[in-house]
Amino acid sequence: MHKATRILTVDDSPSMRALLMQALTAHGFDVEQAEDGVEALEWLATNEVDLVITDINMPRMDGFGLIENLRGSARHTDRPILVLTTESSDEKKKRARDAGATGWIVKPFDAEKLATAVRRVTH
């Protein structure tokens, strides 16, 4: 059996973190969690993941800042980053794409669609 896909989720809402943990572990993924972009970067400095799933609106460092930071580091150039957000504006989506996001998922998320997207970008 191969190693489970390891995912870092970044979201400031404890409720959303709990839902993501439940949905992703139920699909057999290995899940780590950070509360905002700053905490995510600190954790990623010493840990490896296959995929980052990040919210946009967060204190300290938002999702755009996190994506820009990761893309600025050679270690994370090719790391898949999915944005999971309540935002639906084309302008924000374009900003995420320009910053280097791999995909865009609107909340409320569907656990099956999310799991399918995770497999597609990490295979």
Place this chain on the structure above:
Amino acid sequence: MERRAPLRSSAEPTKITIMQGQARASGDTSLEYTTILGSCVATCLFDPVAKVGGMNHFLLAEPPSNRDPEHFDEHYGLFLMELLVNETLALGAKKSRLKARLYGGANIRDGLAPIGSANAAFARSFLLRESIELTQEDLEGRHARRVHFLPSRGLVRCRTLNDEPLPMQQPLRRPKSAGGDVELF
């Protein structure tokens, strides 16, 4: 601000009805949000520093005690709460400063699953988990309520509609547009 201040200022405010499934926020001093609640719950959030407030209105399907927790669409409830929080943040509010008030969640009659109570419980637990202070609630019971909220001042007036039948409100199903669609770039 527990006092029930008169909602009248120099000019009559522009009333905006918050419908089920909506979340709106504003700092506009001329606006008043209003809604009628049966089993539905409305959350009013207010940041006293930014002077920005917002309101949502929801009724999630089926209480979790009703055997099939899948029917209680917590994802959608969470989405509507997050939408409300984000609407206020976009106008300069800070999550740590937000004060919340909850209204509605009436139960229609005996023998039916207490869907109002289940929605009230969801709203309370959301605020608790998110560390948003609940400063006032007027929840459950058997009567409909009409809520008026001045978002720029955080003032609420909640009137119990004793003589009117509880409006029959259908639980909220997610709109098709809220299907968690994935777009890969």
